[in-house]
Amino acid sequence: MNADVSAFSHQLRTRVCGLLVQPDAILLIQLHSPVTDKLLWMPPGGGIEFGETMEECLKREFHEETNLEIEVGELVHINELVSPPFHALEFYFEVSKKRGQKELGSDPELGSDKQLLKDLRWIPFSELDRIPWAPQSLEDKLKNWGQRDTYPIFTGS
Template structure:
């Protein structure tokens, strides 16, 4: 999980690694690059699981969630290359248990976790997650 500042009222927002796609880059290539940039981990992108529309001011994005397998690397605080020194929004990177993620207030974690009561539930999400979904939690 990657912690960002500058999002939400508490200035804390945890979410899976991710980011934008460069022109001529595939979604799988972008995912591999973003994981390495943000976490130091080399991953292999697998099957598409679901799509989520993320609307959390100041961001609005269409997110593609894939299964990933860690191939190597060491987890470390990464960076957002679009941000210059002193304006980095990534403040922390951590491998977390599902229980750790759920211990944060709902407004401090990606909303995909609001729809799940266990880690296994994440792997059952399919299709398009609209911003109007109701939560199980």
């Protein structure tokens, strides 16, 4: 395991992620996953720092990773990831763009030669079944994004 990402393991991490959605696509980041050790697409987000609210964290992480300033909307999904040595509780919020131009950022806690972020793209919902992405527990919500009234926020891990 990479020494820099070992800080993410052997503890419960609380993460927040933002779902920035267009009518037919979602903004995802491709990263080198410390969990699978493979490239994976995920919504932008990251770990909450001590003393930071979920909203503050999501705004900070989204800006670090995408160069976009956002407004945080409603909580739409909770995912629990248990894949030893990693364990995370992830809160997914609907977000809207406030300002900025989309640009791949970085993880300031990792050195320039240890960056996990690789790409940033609008991924059409129709292509989600053709790429490796997470969390899969979001799939039904994303496919029915425009028709949603209410649905369960937590569906288990």
